[in-house]
Amino acid sequence: MTDEDLTDLPGPVRAELTRLRAERVVFVSERERLLEQLREADETTRGLMADRDRLAEQVSELGDRVRTGSDREDRDEALSAELAGAHQDREALRAELTRTRAERDRLRLRLLDAELALAGTGGVETAGPAPTTPAGERDRVAAAAARAARLARELAATRATVSWRVTAPLRAVRRRGRQP
Structure with missing residues (x-):
């Protein structure tokens, strides 16, 4: 449906269609952001697995x-201490992995939720009739506000994780590499 076709529609329908289009843009950008986070989590996982193998x-x-070298007791003690440290490092890397x-699994689920939500608002044909009562409109606005608050909390929690802070330099390097 083009913008010229919208002039034949009643004002509330045009407004709802415009709102749905804007919401779709938001969902698409959220999907892209979640895909990027998933790629970053996969890269981190591969790096941790390589460290674990090493x-x-x-x-x-x-x-x-x-x-x-069991005949050299002083070397044995040093190697034992080094081995114990390597075991601790390995366990720490396993825990981080x-x-x-x-x-990564949580991000995949969030991505799936975002894609399902995006599929549910893909266009006017799938959106169903717009609420005709002020109460229905208030309910829809309240649900959207609750979802926005939930997404903001999830974003804050993601940014507070150790892996997010540790991979910040990698994301900065990647952003610089993408700029022309």
Whole structure:
């Protein structure tokens, strides 16, 4: 439907159509933002898995050194301490990987919710009739305000996570790389 076709529609219908189009733009931008967050979480997960593999290899090497150099007790003690530190690092990375995977899954669910919401407001044909009563309009506005508040809380919670703060330099570098 073009803007010229809108002139034949009653004012409230035109207003509702314009509002729905604006809401669709918001949902599309939210979807893109969530997709970007999902890509960033996947990159972080891959980095953590590479670190985990590297540490596992180091632990294996340290274990081999400890077994072959048992005649040097002072070296054994140093290697044992190093091995214990590597184990702690590995456990910390495993915990971070678990948290990152959980965050990635949460972001995927949010993306799915946003896509479903976007699909539900894809156009006038699927939107159904506009509320004709002031109470129905108030309910719709209240629901939209509640959703906006919920999304703001989720965004604040996401930005407060350790992984968000840790990956901030990576996002800054990526933004600089995209600018012409």
